[in-house]
Amino acid sequence: MNREQISGIAHADHPIKSPLDDDSVRRLLERGLPRGNERVLDLGCGSGEWLLRALAAHPQLQAEGVDISGDALVQARQAASGLGVQERLALHHQEATDFSSPHLFDLVLSVGATYAFGGLLPTLAAARKHLAPGGHVLIGEGFWEREPSQEAVEMLGNFTDLATTVDRVVADGWTPVHGHVSTRGELDDYEWACWGSLASWALDHPADPESSHVLETATTRRSEWLRVYRDTWGFVCLVLRQTSD
Template sequence: MDRHLISRIAHTDHPIAAPLFDESVQRLLDRLLGADTRRVLDLGCGEGAWLLRALTARPKLHAVGVDLDTRGLAQAHQAATALGVAQRLGLHHQDAREFSGPQPFDAVLCVGATHAFDGLLPTLTAIDRHLAPGGLALVGEAFWQQEPTEAALAGLGGMAATDYDDLATTVDKVVAAGWTPVYGYVSSRPELDDYEFCWTGSLAAWALDHPDDPDSAQAAAVAAEHRAGWLVGYRDTFGFVTLVLRRTADTGTGG
């Protein structure tokens, strides 16, 4: 079963692909998008949930999304058309690492998609290439709430303890890379639990509703395995922080 299809189904009831309630998403967008923000880029946009919210709230905003999921981008375009914002949204079916915009952006997002760049610091390097002087970055990244156990690592698909850091070390690395956090939000336990129950529940419900689909059994198995890995393994270990960042020494030219 294609991983993009799994993700689309799993996010049916939680279109923001991160453990954030709607009010948290709005708070972060309010911090990211100032009165002078005109161009926004989302690297790893999926179905464009962040951009659609931003475009709907700000009629002068133009946005660009980049992702490898063709169907996700098609759904983003369909939703943008229904909302009347499609003319202000550009969508690119492309590896986010290879995207090259014609001009820098006032704000660049990458929330829950740092794996596309092989980690947090390479993601910041990629963002820096696209960000205009004085611009803001929004980055969402996992961290360890406590030292991960073998069960936690197994539940996360066999990750290594070195794949993430604790919150303080994560922020220290961001600062050492030349960025200053001007706002941040740590997802709450209810947000983390809601995300996981939505993810596994939507996928399991789809399998129940489509018993004759060739992918039904695999979808049910993926949901059950993910749910067990979370509840038995990493529920007390996995955390998520979303940071609004400015360059500490803003000498970048973007583009």
């Protein structure tokens, strides 16, 4: 079973692939979509959950998503058809770093996918290329709530603290107009959902040759969360505008 399949099972009960509950997602989208008739782009959309929720809430919205996972995009198309929003959603199977469009977008999303661009600032540089004047960027990024262990850094990446993260964004020419720091409940719910879904799948499919591997993965990841980074890692979403267009 490959990484993409593992991720699909892990997120079965938490389709937003970040530590955010439904109310937080809704509020962030409301802040990024003040009119409701915007053109939206998600760089690294996965199964399109952010776009699907935006389209369902705003009948005049147009959206596009980019991802390298063909399976995730198939899932997004099926979900869009079920919601009746498929005609307002365009999906592109390619690297987000290579995506180009004749359109500019009023909202550019990249939540929990900055790794695809090599970090926070490169992701913002990519978003800037697609952003219409006066538009918003919604970006989600990890940060260290307190000094991490070396093991945590090696496991999750070389993040900074929250204040430094925001300072870097501002120095890059952006002004935060809204933000949300994931609560302890959101962080814990996300981890329990991911590793619980994996464990449940393994227990429900004992005859599957991948069952023991999936259960081992769930056990390992749960232990890493509880022992290595639960008390140090946080997640922030920022709604940004360019300081000067």
